[in-house]
Amino acid sequence: MCREMRIFVPCKFENRKEQIMRKAIIIAVCLTSSMATAVGQTRDGGISADMLKDIVKEQKQLPVSKALSNAVAANAIDDLAKNRDNAAALDTYFSIETSRQSITDQKSSGRCWMFSGFNVLRSGYTRQHGDSIQLEFSQAYLFFYDQLEKANLMLQGVIDTGKKPIDDQRVQFFFHYPLSDGGTFCGVADLCDKYGLVPKEVMPESFSSDNTSKARQLVASKLREYGLQLRDMVQKDKSQTSLNKAKVRMLAQVYHMLEMTIGQPPQKFSYAFKNKDGRAVGAPKDYTPQSFFQEVMGGPLNGTFIMVMNDPRRPYYKTYEVDYDRHTYDGHNWRYVNLPMDDIEKLAIASLRDGRKLYSSYDVGKQLDRKRGYADTANFDYGSLFGTTFGMDKAQRISTFDSGSTHAMTLTAVDLDVQGNATKWKVENSWGADWGQKGCLIMTDRWFRDYMFRLVVDKKYVPENILKASEQEPVMVMPEDPLFQMDE
Numbered sequence: 001m002c003r004e005m006r007i008f009v010p011c012k013f014e015n016r017k018e019q020i021m022r023k024a025i026i027i028a029v030c031l032t033s034s035m036a037t038a039v040g041q042t043r044d045g046g047i048s049a050d051m052l053k054d055i056v057k058e059q060k061q062l063p064v065s066k067a068l069s070n071a072v073a074a075n076a077i078d079d080l081a082k083n084r085d086n087a088a089a090l091d092t093y094f095s096i097e098t099s100r101q102s103i104t105d106q107k108s109s110g111r112c113w114m115f116s117g118f119n120v121l122r123s124g125y126t127r128q129h130g131d132s133i134q135l136e137f138s139q140a141y142l143f144f145y146d147q148l149e150k151a152n153l154m155l156q157g158v159i160d161t162g163k164k165p166i167d168d169q170r171v172q173f174f175f176h177y178p179l180s181d182g183g184t185f186c187g188v189a190d191l192c193d194k195y196g197l198v199p200k201e202v203m204p205e206s207f208s209s210d211n212t213s214k215a216r217q218l219v220a221s222k223l224r225e226y227g228l229q230l231r232d233m234v235q236k237d238k239s240q241t242s243l244n245k246a247k248v249r250m251l252a253q254v255y256h257m258l259e260m261t262i263g264q265p266p267q268k269f270s271y272a273f274k275n276k277d278g279r280a281v282g283a284p285k286d287y288t289p290q291s292f293f294q295e296v297m298g299g300p301l302n303g304t305f306i307m308v309m310n311d312p313r314r315p316y317y318k319t320y321e322v323d324y325d326r327h328t329y330d331g332h333n334w335r336y337v338n339l340p341m342d343d344i345e346k347l348a349i350a351s352l353r354d355g356r357k358l359y360s361s362y363d364v365g366k367q368l369d370r371k372r373g374y375a376d377t378a379n380f381d382y383g384s385l386f387g388t389t390f391g392m393d394k395a396q397r398i399s400t401f402d403s404g405s406t407h408a409m410t411l412t413a414v415d416l417d418v419q420g421n422a423t424k425w426k427v428e429n430s431w432g433a434d435w436g437q438k439g440c441l442i443m444t445d446r447w448f449r450d451y452m453f454r455l456v457v458d459k460k461y462v463p464e465n466i467l468k469a470s471e472q473e474p475v476m477v478m479p480e481d482p483l484f485q486m487d488e
Contacts, residue, residue: 072385081380082369090374090442094426096352097413098123099131103439105432106139107210110181110488114139114146115430116359116408117188120456121197123357123410125296134276135296138203141289144262145195146187147179147216149328151223151254154178155247156329158227162234173324173479178223181212182486184408185359185456186334187327189301194328195265196289197296202269208261215261219254226250265289306462306470307336308347309454311483312395314338317466321474322484334484337470341449345422349414350461357410359456360427361487364407364441366451373429373436375443377450394450401482405453408487409441422448453483 047055071080101123104115118137126133157174164171208215230250233243268288272280287295314320316338325334339347351358367379383389397403409427417423422445426437433439459467477484 068385077382077385078380081382081385083378083381086376086378090372090437091415091424092437092442094413094415094424096349096416097426098352098355098357099127100412101126101131101428102134102136103428103433104136104139104430106430107205109210109212110486111139111143111183111212112408112430113183113185113359113361113487114142114188116361116410116428116487117185119410119428119430120357120359121188121192121297121301127355132275133273133281134278135273136200138198138200140205140209140262141198141203141265142188142191142195143181143209144258144265145191146183146327147181147219147258147262148251148255149191149331150179151219152247152251153324153326153329154223155226155230155250157324158230159234159243159247162231166231169478169480170324175224175227178227179216179220180486181216182488183327184325184334184361184454184487185305185307186332188359189305190326190328190331192293192297193300193302194331196291196293198266198269198287198289198292199271202266202271203263206261206263209263215257219257222253222257223250302332305456305458306467307334307454307456308339308344308466309336309483310341310344310394310452311338311398312393313398313483316340317469319470319472319474320477322477322479322481325479325484325486335474336454337466339466341452343466344452344455345448347457347461347466348411348425348455349416349422351457352411352414354461356458356461357412357428359408359454360411360452361405361408361454362443363403363405363451363453364409366403367447368441370436373441375441375447375451377444377447398483403451404483404485405487406485408454411455412440421445454487 101119104119106112106115118139122135122137126135154174154177158171161168161171161174166172230243230246233246266289268286269292270284270286271292272282272284275281309320311320319335319337321336322334326332348358348360362375364375366375367377368375369379392400392402394403409429411425412428413426414422415424424445425443425448427441427443429435429439429441431439436442462470
């Protein structure tokens, strides 16, 4: 940019050609000044002209470099890096496998945590009936209350931190993440215990529950606006009664937006369970969401499970809790026991042996062959393609935000060798029945150990020493930690 810009007022006696010439000279002077400033950058740490020359000299000029560069520029990287030695037909046999159920599809939404959680819950119910019942819960129903509760969490969080400056880390957290459609199994437990469940037929998906981005963006924008209003009230020392009334009014608007985009959640309904042929099993019965939840689940979810995680950055057999990482203000923070992968695998195998599926989460995008539905650390050789190595271990990848949990899936099967060690695993995904292995993903054990992060296990499969570790006073972890993003 020109350091000094004077306003040019042409003389009324100049002709049009002279005016254009004068403007061109001024523009040229400004551009020359800008280029001189850019080229002349000498601040320590910047890329100087000499450094750029050194960078270019460091390039390895191999005979195939030009051809390889042309290939990389014109093709998908994964197509070129695919390891053909690892492309043999998949072994789909599993020595331990739970009963197959219908595959779900979260469409264009970040609700994998709910789909995986519901897969586990419905599997538990149908097991009790010899797998003769076909059941799927309404994701739209619980998603409605998930969004309403997260809106309240944001607004109340803004009230709680209203005296802090706007650039305070916690204040920034609420305004940066006022609403999301991601989550964890802790959210499934808190929301189900509070609002119950309904069958999918009672409240089917809407366009906005399948495609969450636009409605979420609008609600989030409204919450930020409301947050500023609440901060202003707090700083003016308005009474708690006034703040509560204001929050109720704000949440009423959020409720209205959710009702328009997702639908109105039912308070009562009539329902008859159906078998896999779609025929009713018994006469229809009247339910509320809470009574239906009680019938299919038998009681609250909270207190029946523990969440375990593999975080090699931190000491094992310790309990950690993520502050403000919850779905409801009055619910439970995300809390987990940090364990070595050997222990996590033993827990998973014990549950699967008993026919119990598990909520689990992964960095699913790493080394994933989407066409085959196959995850293995040898699927793609990016190092050979680019003439380098990618040498970070799991702890280093987490610490540098290179890896973390991104997607929840339902763990359904494991294959064991003669020594009882896992060789591969299988999960039910929520990307539709046409994806991967008929809606499922097969992963090698080495991939599982590198990119698996969370597992939810019924307490009856957990050894005493791990149960005791889960009862420790937790170490509080901030939600900005690189590993603690919600599953989507």
